[in-house]
Amino acid sequence: xxxxxxxxxxxxxxxxxxxxxxxxxxxxxxxxxxxxxxxxxxxxxxxxxxxxxxxxxxxxxxxxxxxxxxxxxxxxxxxxxxxxxxxxxxxxxxxxxxxxxxxxxxxxxxxxxxx
Amino acid sequence: xxxxxxxxxxxxxxxxxxxxxxxxxxxxxxxxxxxxxxxxxxxxxxxxxxxxxxxxxxxxxxxxxxxxxxxxxxxxxxxxxxxxxxxxxxxxxxxxxxxxxxxxxxxxxxxxxxx
Numbered sequence: 001x002x003x004x005x006x007x008x009x010x011x012x013x014x015x016x017x018x019x020x021x022x023x024x025x026x027x028x029x030x031x032x033x034x035x036x037x038x039x040x041x042x043x044x045x046x047x048x049x050x051x052x053x054x055x056x057x058x059x060x061x062x063x064x065x066x067x068x069x070x071x072x073x074x075x076x077x078x079x080x081x082x083x084x085x086x087x088x089x090x091x092x093x094x095x096x097x098x099x100x101x102x103x104x105x106x107x108x109x110x111x112x113x114x115x
Numbered sequence: 116x117x118x119x120x121x122x123x124x125x126x127x128x129x130x131x132x133x134x135x136x137x138x139x140x141x142x143x144x145x146x147x148x149x150x151x152x153x154x155x156x157x158x159x160x161x162x163x164x165x166x167x168x169x170x171x172x173x174x175x176x177x178x179x180x181x182x183x184x185x186x187x188x189x190x191x192x193x194x195x196x197x198x199x200x201x202x203x204x205x206x207x208x209x210x211x212x213x214x215x216x217x218x219x220x221x222x223x224x225x226x227x228x229x230x
Contacts (some may be wrong), residue, residue, distance in 0.1 A: 040222060041222060042206060042221055042223050046215070048215070090160065104218060105158065108158070
């Protein structure tokens with residue numbers, strides 16, 4: 001049981017390049033999330049998904065796109081990277097059990113630098 | 116709107132001291148859920164506790180204890196007899212029944228426990 005995994009762990013991009021971050025979970029969780037963590041700002045929600053084939057915007061969605069084609073995977077895309085997107089990205093998943101929200105399990109993070 | 120405030124940005128204590136991390140929240144949801152996460156220097160996010168709004172019983176887990184006070188909208192976290200391994204950034208987070216599982220994080224408190 002690997003929990004939540006993220007690929008890659010590190011990445012350096014040049015301004016304007018594109019990339020996709022992959023999140024996978026093996027816990028059969030319905031909910032999945034993408035956060036970014038910047039110094040002094042805690043974690044901010046980018047996009048989230050409440051089930052396969054659904055996505056929704058979070059607090060800071062601009063410049064990112066997501067897809068959830070399979071229940072276990074949640075992809076975060078940057079179409080044209082900007083230096084402001086330099087951050088640590090965390091994926092998380094959680095189980096909705098009996099209409100009560102449970103804790104989110106986090107992946108190890110992806111450190112992205114945009115030059 | 117939901118909000119989580121962790122007013123203490125950094126706390127430094129000497130080993131074996133007790134320390135309390137403050138968390139104040141705002142929400143309009145009748146039913147809501149509060150969480151504490153730990154982020155050690157290695158960077159991963161570790162779930163510590165979840166508290167439902169309809170359960171005001173305080174909880175103790177070893178050296179950790181949590182004090183949930185609805186009247187003051189606070190969910191404080193106390194570490195008794197702190198240890199160097201407790202050094203980490205601690206995040207308080209909030210979601211509610213009308214938030215689609217979205218977590219709102221506080222900015223975090225960086226705890227440094229010195230030997």
